[in-house]
Amino acid sequence: MDAQGPRLTSALELVRWIGWAQMKAGEDWTRERELSHAQSFVLGYLVQNPGAIQRDIAEITRTSAASVTSLLQGLERRGLVERRTDAGNERSKRVYATDAGAELISGFETAMAAADDTILAPLNRTERAELLALLQKITAELPQPTRS
Numbered sequence: 001m002d003a004q005g006p007r008l009t010s011a012l013e014l015v016r017w018i019g020w021a022q023m024k025a026g027e028d029w030t031r032e033r034e035l036s037h038a039q040s041f042v043l044g045y046l047v048q049n050p051g052a053i054q055r056d057i058a059e060i061t062r063t064s065a066a067s068v069t070s071l072l073q074g075l076e077r078r079g080l081v082e083r084r085t086d087a088g089n090e091r092s093k094r095v096y097a098t099d100a101g102a103e104l105i106s107g108f109e110t111a112m113a114a115a116d117d118t119i120l121a122p123l124n125r126t127e128r129a130e131l132l133a134l135l136q137k138i139t140a141e142l143p144q145p146t147r148s
Contacts, residue, residue, distance in 0.1 A: 018119060021115070021119055022112070022115055022116065022119060025111070025112065025115035025118075026040075026108075026111075026112060026115070029108060029111045029112075030108075033104055033105075035104070035105075038061060038063075038071055039071060039074065039075055039080075040105060040108065041061065042057060042061065042068075042071060042072070042075070042081075043075065043080060043081070043097055043101050043102075043104065043105040044105050044108060045057065045060060045061075046081060046095055046096060046097040046101070047097050047101075047102050047105060047106075050096050050097065051084075051094040051095070051096060052094065052095055053092065053093070053094060053095070054068050054069065054072070054093065054095060057072075057095065072095060075101065078100075079098055079100050079101075080097065080098055080100055080101030080104060081095055081096065081097055081098060081101055082095070082096050082098055083095050083096075084096065
């Protein structure tokens with residue numbers, strides 16, 4: 001690696017580098033809010049899916065129930081989420097982002113769009129369209145991710 005960065009020669013190495021730059025922007029954004037990646041993901045999920053049950057959160061994050069409980073306890077201590085018992089079912093709790101949690105996570109999509117614009121800044125509109133078309137052509141032939 002020289003002062004200009006690593007010497008990447010394959011297309012996929014370059015795509016990974018772009019992915020790393022985007023991931024880093026997201027990590028920086030969440031770190032500024034004193035959130036882990038998992039915490040920010042769960043907060044975003046709860047804003048979009050208010051009243052989710054912990055089992056759903058464990059499934060979407062691909063973690064154990066114990067990990068979700070620990071993560072939610074940390075968010076609860078900060079006043080970012082709350083768990084409410086279902087009426088008539090004391091064992092079932094639904095999880096909601098609080099107003100403070102929703103406010104803290106708001107702006108993530110805008111920040112990531114700005115990161116995308118920064119990453120793609122060297123390309124003009126035509127080049128961006130060409131890149132998008134090529135990536136769509138490649139990904140159309142790949143197996144689709146599953147939620148297992």
